[in-house]
Amino acid sequence: MTNAWAGGDGWGDVVLICDDAVTGIDVVERGDPLVDSTGLLPWSGPSPDPVSRWVRAPLLERLGNAAAALPADLRLALNEGYRRPSLQRHYFDGYAARLRAQRPEADAAEIHRLASRYISPPDLAPHTAGAAADVVLTDPEGVILDVGCPIDANPEESEGRCYTAHPDVRGEAALLRRTLVDALADVGLVNYPTEWWHWSYGDRYWALGSGAPHALFGACEPPAG
Secondary structure: OOOOOOOOOOOOOOOOOOOHHHHOOOEOOOOOOEEEOOOOOOEOOOOOOHHHHEEEHHHHHHHHHHHHHOOOOOEEEEEEOOOOHHHHHHHHHHHHHHHHHHOOOOOHHHHHHHHHOOOOOOOOOOHHHOOEEEEEEEOOOOOEOOOOOOOOOOHHHHOOOOOOOOOOOOHHHHHHHHHHHHHHHOOOOEEOOOOOOEEEOOOHHHHHHHOOOOEOOOOOOOOOO
């Protein structure tokens, strides 16, 4: 895998989205529109909110290119794209509350950092910019394939196997995960290394990973309708 695993909480050299190296990156909004992925990518998400199928146009183009490059027996499916800011806040606060209950000795800064492994802080979240896609691999019938842990499994539930480079992911699951990583990285997307399913283009984390001078997309309003 492309990202090192350090054991324990798996931080090591992994830069989290709350770190200064990410938060210090400027956003110079380019203004590319949110577009609907319906009919262009298979959908695997549980959300009934139709805005979840929308992403920025350059991201959708790259996802389509990655899907076309996969072996004939594999499909790339979108699980979630754009996320409303209120939902992002709900997810982050809920996970942080669970962490506080599990780790009463941790201070607020530690809880914030721990939570950021799994849910981006609302003011930084790539999903609220339409710049991130959570994706899975499926077979031609739409059955989600096993790549080592379920999508959206947090670090505690997955025992760290949500980390893209976790060494306990082996065999066929590792081969499929490698295929997913290669296809998405080859089209210029950047992975958040604590979540094998999370890939982005144009956000701050993409800028850090790609060496771009600034991010292209900040938080935006959901599509109308």
